[in-house]
Amino acid sequence: MGIVVRDLAGLGEWSAASALYRRVFGYDHPEFGISPRLLAALRENSGSVLGAFDPAGELIGFCYGFSAVDGGELYHYSQAAVVAAGAQGLGVGRRLKQAQAETARATGARTMRWTFDPYALRNAHFNLSVLGATAIRFLPDYYDDGTSDRLLVSWDLTGPHAVKHECVTVTAPAGEHIAAPGPADRAVLRRELAEQFALGRLVRVERRDEHAVYTFERDTP
Template sequence: MIVVRDLAGLGEWTAASALYRSVFGYEHPEFGISPRLLAALRENAGTVIGAFDEAGELVGFCYGFCAVEDGELYHYSQAAAVAPGLQGAGVGRKLKQAQAEAARGTGARTMRWTFDPYALRNAHFNFAILGATAIRFLPDYYDDGDSDRLLVSWDLYKPYAIKSEFSVITAPATDRYAAPGAEDRGLLRAKIKSEFASGKRLVGVERQHTADQVGYMFVRDAQ
């Protein structure tokens, strides 16, 4: 029994901040989330949502804010964190669904967020489960030397359906990551950049004929 709802009050905002740092292993204070920021987002069309277990313990959290690009209003989901023992149990989906419902209430038709392009579980969740599409490749997004990201856009009213015509680039993979070796990672990174530079969007990452290889599926028009 997981209950998902808006977080309210300093105690819950502080618990969310602590969960976020714990899940991602952040030790430096600059990587934390201010409870006061969460209070401000909650009062200004942002999302501050938590998932609670049967005992009332906070086991998941997400937050985001309204944004605009070229006149399009969308909701940007900055982060989602789920306690390690419940990852893969559907808590993340419940949080995203609640965030999507809140975003619709602001007039947004899409929601965006970034994720590691080489993390296969995240790719499966974003593409296969939610039906989002990657619209941009952001090399070293956080300027720390190791933070390539994909920017995805999720239509809040209908998932994207993969068309029959698409191109695929392949890479070796473990059970969790694509191109784990430095040389393979560099090659995959260059291929991904090239596909986006040619005007394509990424719509799926799937295992190929062998378990140790994945394919990145691109289409020229993902609308």
């Protein structure tokens, strides 16, 4: 495809990344934007600021993140990854995540984390099935705006590990792209996700016929 993924450098590229981010998400309010100066600071302080360029040199993808600590564990947090509408489905997102993982490893991180909408089936498939990340926490109304339930995922950067486990599934009605589109079904699914996350880790989301199936793993002795 001739796509190049590399660190972004200089005000022009940081500004282009900020513009792409707002364009992909359709953000009109300035408070939802990304400061190019923030990207400069992250790049110089163990963060990740990466772009994907097409053969013509146009920026078609962007991701950024930063180092973080939880209970003494160093990990890399991926705040956002975006791909231009015309470049989606070409593997750009996967290339960006792989490059971001390399950046994270260089800081000493053994895992990478990020959040996503638990009801967006396409994102769930990419994060859990394609990348192999595991959802470790349910975060109701993460951004405190009434519409931002999120799943926190952890992606092991050190390689596969064999774990003994049992599986429990949660099933909900689903449209083509969204699980539990109706308010009543969404309320039930939201409650069940919260309950299951207290007991295990989400490893897979599948669409079967007209239903979404969430599979949780529980470690066993």
